Amino acid sequence: MADLTFIEKTKLEKLLGMGGGYVLDFSNRTLEEFVRQSVRKNIYDEVYNYASGSKANRIRAFWDREPNSVVGKLLADLLEYREFSNPSRDEESKRLYQDCRRIAERLSSGCAVGQASTTTSEPVLERPSAREQHLVALGQLKAELEALFVQPDRQEAGLKLERLLNRLFSLFNLAPRRPFELVGEQIDGSFELDHEVYLLEAKWERKPLREKELLVFRGKVEGKSSFTRGMFVAMNGITQEAEAAIRVGKQPTFFVITGHDLMMILLGSLPFDEFLRRRRRLLAEEAAVTAHFDRVAQ
Template identity: 30%
Template sequence: MPKIKPLDMKLLDLLFEMEQGYVLDFSNRTLSQFFLGELEIDIDDPLFAADGTSKARRLRCFLTLADTTTCVRALKALWQYREATLSSQRKSEPVVHAEGRFLTLIRGLEAGSISDDAIGNPFAAVRQVGVDQSAQLKRALVEIHKLAPQARGYAFEIFLQQLFEASSLQPRAPFRNTGEQIDGSFLCRGDIYLVEAKWVSNPIGVGELHILQGKINEKAAWTRGVFISYYGFTNVGLEAFGRRKSLICISGKDIHEALEKQIPFADVIDRKVRAAAETGSVFVPVGELF
């Protein structure tokens, strides 16, 4: 069964308006129809009424009894219904950072338990992740600012590896091939991404983007790339770099916004890749995607 913690259930109560026993705008009949039609699940089964017969109590009971895959499928369906309802009624989002918090919950269920083991290193404070990972990572970025330039770049690589680990992206540390340095890689949705990371005082221009694209072109056809520049990219460089490339760009501001909104990094990658596919642009800010 899924490991939904009490605080996670409180978030679901808030998102799906379950505090008073209701679930969104569903009646008993429409909730039954929704679960049967969308999920092929009989939410009226007496098994789910062990703690009471209200819609919210039956849903909570279902979420504690169902297997993780079914639980995630149901939560995603309810979220889509919620989003469609808010849009049709032209209502603004009533819950602070709702999407990021929901996606974090889903990632946690899908990943099981996330390891927070850290290998000792001179920047141990950067690697430590406590209960509130977003807060820890935001503080780590502040600490990196205080370091000398050379140490700052190394600490940023460690920070990014921790960021990838927190989203279960199976990161690999920096490695060197003949004649080239790769700042690491990770796995997202079955795709391998090579990483180039820069913490320099100026935005990145077209030359460095072409260098990463060249490294990608020398690898297997399914390889993708992520260029992470803390101080962003020049508009001229992005325009000159062009479209139809196999990499996406992420700025420090993107990272800050994702942490602030509690958006798992895997979802940042997903939205960036989809935006690149739909628009051809290698850099669409997180603020425009969530």
């Protein structure tokens, strides 16, 4: 098992683009070939079949099963490929890349956490910064979300998702309120962004949601004040028919986010509060109920 901390894993996953099950731009075939050439291992061996079996989950299983030297070698090769195919341009990306290089060097040299690699003169920070503590908290939420994907009791998974969202709101100081009841209706919760209140609804169905649940939520939002907005978490998205239905004849008052959006946020790809502000702007300017994360993050 490789000696990796939560912070280190979070940094590596962000740099390697492991949100949504991916690893950089690899296909199943090219990832298998790359790993085999790098460390003479078959990443599609059953021993690496963790959770959904996605490319990202197989790399996570590889980290958990292989020793420091092997993981360090593969990471060094992945980082070299990443920098060749998509060089770091802004200062934050460059710092993240250098941090990940030091992680790979430490593992390759056999050093444990907290020990400096002999290949670098960079000091090892013993006390995590506020940003690193924030990344740890995001990493913990991400691990919990991944576990929910394979939770056999889907009703229990839905309840745990609500609690996870509440903690995510708290992490970004969004003043969350837990689920509450009004006369004749149940509200999954609410939060506050820039002094504006948003109602929350979360559904985790196996297929994209149809219009029924969304129309009910629209009624809940419209039944409050004229300035109330909403956020609907549909883990597997919504159908095109549903999106069209909630826009017919009315201005949309809420936007939809997906499980992919959540995973990218928990990977640290975009701060949650900034993500919400950009979604709010798209809703106001374009009546965009849905928007792919890549578009929001650009």
